[in-house]
Amino acid sequence: MEFSYPARTQRNCMIQKALDLFQHPLNGSPEASGPTWVAGRVIGILDDGFVLQDESARINIAHNEKMNVGDIVEVLLSGEKKVNEELLATILFVAKEVKVLAPCVDEFFVGPSSENYRKMMVDLSVKEKFLFRQKLLKGLREFFWKQGFVEVETPELVRLPGMEPYLDVFETVFHPIAHDGLAPKKEEMFLITSPEYAMKKLLVGGYENIFQVTKSFRNKEHLSSMHNPEFTILEWYRAYSDYTKIMEDTENLVYELALQTNEKGVIRYKDYVVDVKPPWTRMTVLEAFERFAGIDKKTFENEAEFKKVAQQKGYAVTDETSFDDAFFLIFMNEIEPKLGVKKPVLLYEYPVSMAALSKKCDHDSGYSERFETYIAGVELSNGFTELNDPVEQQTRLEHEHEERLKMGKQDYPVDQSFIRALQLGMPPSGGIALGVDRLMMLLTNTPDIRQMILFPHQEL
Numbered sequence: 001m002e003f004s005y006p007a008r009t010q011r012n013c014m015i016q017k018a019l020d021l022f023q024h025p026l027n028g029s030p031e032a033s034g035p036t037w038v039a040g041r042v043i044g045i046l047d048d049g050f051v052l053q054d055e056s057a058r059i060n061i062a063h064n065e066k067m068n069v070g071d072i073v074e075v076l077l078s079g080e081k082k083v084n085e086e087l088l089a090t091i092l093f094v095a096k097e098v099k100v101l102a103p104c105v106d107e108f109f110v111g112p113s114s115e116n117y118r119k120m121m122v123d124l125s126v127k128e129k130f131l132f133r134q135k136l137l138k139g140l141r142e143f144f145w146k147q148g149f150v151e152v153e154t155p156e157l158v159r160l161p162g163m164e165p166y167l168d169v170f171e172t173v174f175h176p177i178a179h180d181g182l183a184p185k186k187e188e189m190f191l192i193t194s195p196e197y198a199m200k201k202l203l204v205g206g207y208e209n210i211f212q213v214t215k216s217f218r219n220k221e222h223l224s225s226m227h228n229p230e231f232t233i234l235e236w237y238r239a240y241s242d243y244t245k246i247m248e249d250t251e252n253l254v255y256e257l258a259l260q261t262n263e264k265g266v267i268r269y270k271d272y273v274v275d276v277k278p279p280w281t282r283m284t285v286l287e288a289f290e291r292f293a294g295i296d297k298k299t300f301e302n303e304a305e306f307k308k309v310a311q312q313k314g315y316a317v318t319d320e321t322s323f324d325d326a327f328f329l330i331f332m333n334e335i336e337p338k339l340g341v342k343k344p345v346l347l348y349e350y351p352v353s354m355a356a357l358s359k360k361c362d363h364d365s366g367y368s369e370r371f372e373t374y375i376a377g378v379e380l381s382n383g384f385t386e387l388n389d390p391v392e393q394q395t396r397l398e399h400e401h402e403e404r405l406k407m408g409k410q411d412y413p414v415d416q417s418f419i420r421a422l423q424l425g426m427p428p429s430g431g432i433a434l435g436v437d438r439l440m441m442l443l444t445n446t447p448d449i450r451q452m453i454l455f456p457h458q459e460l
Contacts, residue, residue, distance in 0.1 A: 003103050008073050011398070016056035022079055022093060023452050025323040039074035039101065042067050049092050055127060060084075062092035070104025130454065133440050137213065139260050140436075143253050144236060149209045154198035156182060156215055160415035162192040162197065165403040168220035169193060169410060170229075190412075191217035194433055195235055200386065200423045202430055203239050209230065211236035213436060225448040226378070228437070229457050237431035242359075242385040243369050246430040247346050250373055250381060251278035253343070254439070261443050269442050272341050272376040280344040281382060285367075288347060291336045301366065339374035356396040358384035373434075375442055383432030390422035 013021070013036050021036065040054035049062040050076060061075055062082050076097040084090045141151065158268075161169045170191040176184040185398075194216055202210055216233040238245055258265045258276045267274045289295040299305045303323045310317040313331045339345045348371035352360055355368035369385035387393050397414045405411060440452045450456035 003100060004255070005404050006099075006101060009039050009101055010035075010037040010076075011074055012037050014038070014056040015040060015052065018077060018093075020055060022077065022081065023102045030062060036077045037074055038077065040072070041104075042069055042071045045069060046084070046090075046092070048082075049095075053124070055124075058124070060090055060092040061095050061098075062306045063095040063098055065098065067098070068104060070102055072104070073100040074099050074101055126451075129444055129451070132444065133452065136257050136260060136443060137436070138442060140213070140234065140253065141255055143256055144209075145209045147209065149211050149236065150207060152202060152207065152210050152212050152346075153198065153214070154195045154202075154212060156195075156217075157189050157194055158193050158198075159187065159189060160412055160417075162193050163194065163397045163404065163414060165399040165400055165407055165409065167193050167218055170217045170219050171410070172355060176425065184408070185322050188412075191344055193218050194233060196431070196433065197415060197418045199235055199237055199431070200426060200429075201418070203237055203386075204421045204424050204426045208239035208427075209237070216433050221282050223458060225450070226438070228304045228449050231449075231453075232436035234434040234436050234439075235432065237386070237429055239427045241430040243348070243371055243383050243430045243432075246383045246432045247280075247282070247348075247371060248278070249343075250346070250383070250432065250434070251276075251280050254375070254380075257439070258444055267375060268445050269376040269378070270445070271449055274340060274376050275343055276375070280346055282339075282346045282348065284349045285347060285351070286349070288335050289330070290337070292338050295330070327351070329356075335378065336374065337377045340376055340378070344373060344375045347374060355384065356400050357387055357393075376407070378438055378442060379435075380438055380442070381432050381434035383430065386426070386429045386431050388422055388426040388428065393422055396417050 011250040012034075014441040015038050018036055018038050022043075030310075038052065038054070038059065040052045042050050043058070044051035045121065048059065048064075049060060050067045051075065052059050052061050059272050063075075067073065075095045078094045078096040080094040082092050082094060086167060101267070144151070156174070157174075172189050174187040176187070178184065195214055199210060199212060211234065213232065213234050217229055217230050218227075220228060221227045221229065236246075236249065238249075254267075255265055255276050255278055258267055261267075264276070265277050267276055283291075286297055286300060289300055290297070295306070295309055298311055305383055306323065307317050307319075307321060307326050309384045310321075310326045310330055313330065313334075315326070317326050317329065327445055339347065348369070350358075350370045350372075352358075352366055352368045358368040358370040361367040361369055371383050372379055373381040387396070394414065401414060437449050437452045441447070441449060442451070446452055450458065
């Protein structure tokens, strides 16, 4: 069958408005102002009609001709209604005219490859969730605008990415077009794992309070309920500040958004009810290992003893295992799931080996002014008092480069443009990266990140 696929529609009314117009009486008449045309997708077939849906609502249409599930149609409503007693006295709105605007092939609509489309087409709660996500993103931006922050945009495609040993990057190649007879060389490029370097360059350039909501990309991660290779990240920085102020920002931001979700300002996630009203629980990494894993300070600070305890706990740790790897085996299994189950936890003072971009603690150079946020066992953010010493930063990034090589990660040099920026002088600053998708998961009690992304990786 051939279809004309008209370029225009006569729709002049959303379905919800039409329902309101023709709500009373049962056998009413069309609106006096003129014909009422609605349009949408057919999502169900009735014995004497079909169910039509647009983004505002659903309506039951009484119509004699057969329709196909998935078709996009427009309907001229007569203003009359009928009752289908077999469908629990369901009210149907009588169609005066029905036109197919775009047909849907049945096999495609019901096939396994169209699962994501079916969710968007049929389940209004999915659309409501994403509309609510946009509302929360608006609230997030307003939180910073009210404090005089400047929203910035920095490149997602860069010549050199961050150096974190445990992160893998996406690589691509830029092929410039020859100009003036010159044959330019192709350039190896990378997608960012974070906008951190660029935002610190802005601090150097005189921007003091800045934030950004952007996409970031991380390769070779498990496809799980908590990870997607492309995700949305929020970063903000305060010049002439430190990580304690960033902790306060995090508390206030999450609480303000939680109030938009429910007036009690709590987060309900899975089986947890977490009170996010500030102040939150502050706990050092040492305190967490002692409380949840039974490892005291003396053992924690002795690598050989620490790995010995890890072995006794049954973890696959050998003499060749790094301290960081042994740390995360214990942390991920015994500590992280217990963090933030009643009040959010700001976990701070990480070993300096795990904070190459952070200042060392004044009271103990073996620890750093780095913190992470945990709510209902979910890692939400990672913040620092930012390292602004270019010599020390170069040394730490070179060490991370060596670690990357030992781990068999992709080899690329330290970004010297970042080091040169620090040489110009970056003010004492605090900054943070926060996972927006994970925040939305927590605020909407959505346990799978794929339900917070319109086109997750598995459904591309």
